[in-house]
Amino acid sequence: MNVGFLGCGNIAQAMIVGLLDSGFKPASITVLTRNKKKKKFYKKNSIKRLDVSEANSAKFDFIFLCVKPADVKNAIQGSRIDWGNTTLVSVVAGISSQKLKILSNSEKIIRIMPTTSAEFGKSITAIFLADKQKKQTKKLIPLLNKMGSTIELSSENDLHEFTAVVGSGQAYIMEALKQYDEKLLKFSKNKNATSKNLAMFVSSIAQHIELNKGIEPSIKKIMSPKGTTYSGLKALKKNKISNVFKSAFKAAEKRSKEIQNEY
Ligand SMILES: NC(=O)c1ccc[n+]([C@@H]2O[C@H](COP(=O)([O-])OP(=O)(O)OC[C@H]3O[C@@H](n4cnc5c(N)ncnc54)[C@H](OP(=O)(O)O)[C@@H]3O)[C@@H](O)[C@H]2O)c1
Incomplete structure (x- = not known):
């Protein structure tokens, strides 16, 4: 070929x-x-x-x-x-x-x-x-x-949403990971060590999801009732983290449709 x-x-x-x-x-x-x-x-x-x-x-x-x-x-x-x-x-x-x-x-x-x-x-x-x-x-x-x-x-139309969610998606997660980068810089020795620790942290998420076959079972493994994770997650939900991502998906999908009309 x-x-x-x-x-x-x-x-x-x-x-x-x-x-x-x-x-x-x-x-x-x-x-x-x-x-x-x-x-x-x-x-x-x-x-x-x-x-x-x-x-x-x-x-x-x-x-x-x-x-x-x-x-x-x-x-x-x-x-x-x-x-x-x-x-x-x-x-x-x-x-x-x-x-x-x-x-x-x-x-x-x-x-x-x-x-x-x-x-x-x-x-x-x-x-x-x-x-x-x-x-x-x-x-x-x-x-x-x-x-x-x-x-x-x-459906060809689904390519707009796919592009918005998966095509651009890693960048949204990376934007969110900047919060971790900042904190890890505080705990790690230098920027190099921070990047290594951040990479390990992110790949451990992928391994959890693969090993436990999904997000919910993975969260269950990390969270204990009324512990720190439970409180942190409650705050994220109260601040409607899902809406933050949904708005990014929507904005990117809209842009993909605009590009179709521009050219
Ligand atoms: N980057 C991503 O993550 C990604 C993911 C999925 C899809 N895409 C899509 O992939 C496309 C390219 O993105 P990219 O990030 O790879 O862009 P890029 O790095 O700017 O590369 C575009 C290439 O197109 C060449 N080019 C422009 N006009 C040309 C012509 N008339 N004849 C031959 N070559 C020409 C440019 O070469 P010279 O200017 O050097 O001649 C340049 O090397 C975009 O349409 C994007 O939607 C990108």
Whole structure:
């Protein structure tokens, strides 16, 4: 299988490293770029690079479209890719498959929403299962699973909410974790030790959830009746922590819909 990446920024690089680390052959990956700015990256990873103006000289099963929404039109129409001969897999937030079909003049469009955790095999990637693309989609899923796990969505509209909750979600948790960072800095020796302790603290949460099969059983293990955890949780609930997150989800979903209308 040959895959191309149109654009070689944050998300493309994360996906490429994830694929390579899972054993995908470097010779099967090509970055399609309009300049050599990312030379260090493709040299280091021994992957090929083609200028967008020569992109029709190779054959690809999939080309991942990895540019910002504002650059989509230029990237699709400014490259010499024969879109009828490949499947365009867009990771771009907020640009509908209908719009992508018009721009590429092709029906072979799949939309996905990965995260940069693909770099270490932990992306929860959403894929919209369009009826016409079922065969190609089934071929793509094993590839996406090399970068983590895949969730199949039956409505394209759900991509807005998924992007808002999962795509952007780690950043919300990180924002909340700043409170812990501050406190751990007080208890740890220096900033380096703080980062290590914070990372251990966060990974212990993931392990609790995995081991105890969910959040509630994990909380039960930490909390004793009328203890400190009980009091802290009561204060969080009284201050409606759930609403804080719900408002972030809503704002991000609204923005995703706005982007769809802007471009
Ligand atoms: N970052 C994330 O966490 C994440 C997660 C999921 C989805 N996404 C989606 O991924 C897309 C890219 O995000 P990013 O964070 O990777 O952005 P980025 O780091 O800015 O990378 C975008 C890349 O697109 C290239 N590019 C722009 N116009 C081009 C053109 N006409 N032809 C070829 N390449 C072109 C740029 O290259 P030069 O300017 O150097 O030429 C740049 O390397 C966005 O649409 C976003 O919605 C991002």
